[in-house]
Amino acid sequence: MIVRRTWPSRRALDSSTADLDQLRREVLRLFETATSADLGVGVFPPLNVTQDADNYYLRAEMPGMKSSELSISALRNRVTLAGKREIQREHERVSYHRKERPEGSFNRTVTLPAEIDAQRIDAKYANGILALTLPKADEAKPRQITVKT
């Protein structure tokens, strides 16, 4: 399930120390990102889906993915992006001033309003943006109905 939380988040009742831990973590995160007006935490990667008469277009911001694994699969009206973003290890003896870029695994499924033709999906990855063109299935396109007189 896709989860988007904005601070503060709600949790089921855990033990009291878990609540304090969570409060402490979120206060620390507040200091780290104090300049941001919106502290939303969402699911990676962030997606935009648009449509025109014939296709859906899915775009995801995923910089630096070439050297990592990415798998795209589609069935009916769902598209799944899964993989791992890896940050290349530098040589030893470096000292970090900042380390903000995230890495880790992700698995995300988007449900589209109508079915797509999975055979004709076009996928392009350029400049860190993944762009999928998802043609709408013929059954899903609106049809003109002529009335016989």
Add this chain to the structure above:
Amino acid sequence: MARENRTDLQNVDKSDAPVAPEQTRSGQVYSPTVDIFENDNSITLLADMPGVRVEDLKIDLRESVLTLIGRVTPPENPDESDVLREYESGMFWRQFTLSEAIDQARIDAKLTDGVLRLELPKVETARPRQIVVRTVG
């Protein structure tokens, strides 16, 4: 609801640039996430700037202030309508003050898949000279 796996990659929305010069045209300005590290010879900066092409990127270094500017053109065609929108396209802007003197002639910049890799070699410190003391008198 399933527990989230700790190693799963979480998305944090792009944060607005803290102090960005006001643009003449309207639009969002974002602060790219960076990794900065150094070794004895150079400082390396890696910045996530998805959607920025080489011709849209400007790197400026003057008076020890490093400025990164990356323009992004929204990829949508005018006849596309939104179904789901989780991120906006906007300019990337971030400034750093460098504590070390940088050899500007040897700066190396590479932009691959929306990630900028900037190598800033430190100025080689002057070689130590032997100073000979003369005696007078």
